[in-house]
């Protein structure tokens with residue numbers, strides 16, 4: 724009996740080259756692109772503060788690496804806009820604004836020099852990465868649907884970086900920070 728195979732492959736771009744510029748889906752794609760562009764531009768300004776607040780060298784270096792990656796991601800978004808002949812415009816992302824506010828709160832509510840603070844920063848950073856993973860996954864898929872293959876490639880490259888960053892943060896948390904933080908007093 725035949726079994727149904729499940730694949731995790733990204734959807735293929737349509738064969739046809741229909742005019743999509745005026746579709747509502749195209750509008751949605753552009754709006755989402757402007758949203759994540761705002762999100763990245765604000766995140767890159769907030770990350771140095773998170774790095775400065777970090778206690779462990781491991782977390783500090785992970786955040787510093789991600790600052791460089793985020794700078795590249797902003798350039799990639801600008802390239803994605805250019806690839807579909809659109810101006811790079813940033814429109815406020817309420818979600819990222821909220822996530823960054825939460826990150827600030829965690830830093831002010833935890834003690835400087837503690838691993839509890841690192842556990843908190845990791846928590847805030849992973850919420851941010853997950854928002855980005857969801858955004859770039861959707862954007863990549865929409866780009867393919869709309870036949871924007873170049874943009875899809877750029878979005879896919881960033882999606883991979885966000886996933887790697889998320890995985891690294893999990894490793895750092897589970898690699899000793901949480902365990903040591905457990906014995907820190909309130």
Ligand code: FE
Pocket residue numbers: 763793796855885
């Ligand atoms: Fe990013």
Ligand code: FE
Pocket residue numbers: 758759762815816817818819
């Ligand atoms: Fe958003």
Ligand code: FE
Pocket residue numbers: 789793851852855885888
């Ligand atoms: Fe990120």
